Amino acid sequence: MTVKSLAVLNKSYKKRVPCEMKKEQTRLFRQLPSGLNMEVIEQKGLVFADKKIIETQEAAKRTRLWFLFMEVIICSVLGSVKMFTTKKKIQKDKDAEPTEFEETVAQALFDLENSNSDLKSELKDLFINSAVQIDVAGNRKAIVIYVPYRLRKSYRKVHLRLVRELEKKFSGKDVVLLATRRIVRPPKKGSAVQRPRSRTLTAVHEAMLEDLVYPAEIVGKRTRYRIDGSKISKIFLDPKERNNTEYKLESYAGVYRKLTGKDVVFDFPVTEA
Incomplete structure (x- = not known):
């Protein structure tokens, strides 16, 4: 082959290489998985994907998906366990769903049952009906558990x-803590049905x-009638339980007023020296 022929061949090859490079680049990019961040290396005018990086990132993606799947499973199991423990410690009438606050109280009871050795045997068979939170004097809150x-x-x-x-x-x-009691309306005139004394409004409020x-035990009561027709009751408690009840006297009054609409004042009788 002559020198002239070699020159012509080299010239035609130089024109053909860029075209082949573009085709190779297009083919490689079409083969790359979408959505993956890959390091593209350019070497000698050719563009190609590093297979090791692709494999590593695909493995990492599979690992992330596996951990996400396991997290969902674990959360589901823990949620089911928590729901079971909550339902064990709270039973509402007519299978009503407990509120978020009631679930918190029920969970607290369950935790005490499993963590406190002194209470475990006593709390094993106990549960609650409901729980509410009431605002009382002094920007305090009281928790009423039925x-x-x-x-x-x-x-x-x-x-x-x-x-x-x-x-x-x-x-x-x-x-x-209050026992769940039900107030029954007075029977209609002429009805043969008699209402139990323990189901009257007065009896339920007294028991409450x-x-x-x-x-503490109630050792005395005094009712004062005001000029406007309203009345306020003063309840005297046994001084023997002063240490266990004195700090909650205002809460007692606030809870009773909220639940019954009646004004009461709690105090201890004055003892003569």
Whole structure:
């Protein structure tokens, strides 16, 4: 082959190389998976993807997806366990769904049952019906927990210890336990149905007073009638339980007023020296 022929061939090759490079570049980019951040290396005019980087990033993507899947599974299982423990410690009438606050109280009871060895056996078979939070004097809040009437004696056995532990969990809030009672309307005239004395409005409110101040006992009552026709009752408590109840007297009054609409004042009788 002559020198002239070599020169012509080299010239035609130089014109053909850029075209081949563009085709190779297009083919490579079409083969790249979409959505992946890959390092593209340019060497000797050719563009190609580093296969090791692609494989590494695909493996990392699979790992992230696996961890995300496991996180969803774990959260689902933990949520189911929490729901089960909550339903175990709260049973509402007519299978109503508990509120978020009621679930918090039920979870606190469950935690005490499993973490406090002194209360574990007593709390094992106990549950609540409902719970509400009430604003009382002094920008304080009180937590009212309704317990089944048939379990009120069991709750009274652990009342002091349970209330003390709950007030630690709900710092700055006073906790009171009330038995769930139902008020029945008076029967119609001529009806043969008789209303139990314990289901009247007066009886339920009186029983609520006793639950509210427990473990203190009510040793005296005084009712004062105002000029405008309203009245206020003064409830005297047993001084023996002063240390356990004195700091909650305002909360007692606020809770009772909120639940019954009646004004009461709690105090201890003055003892002569």
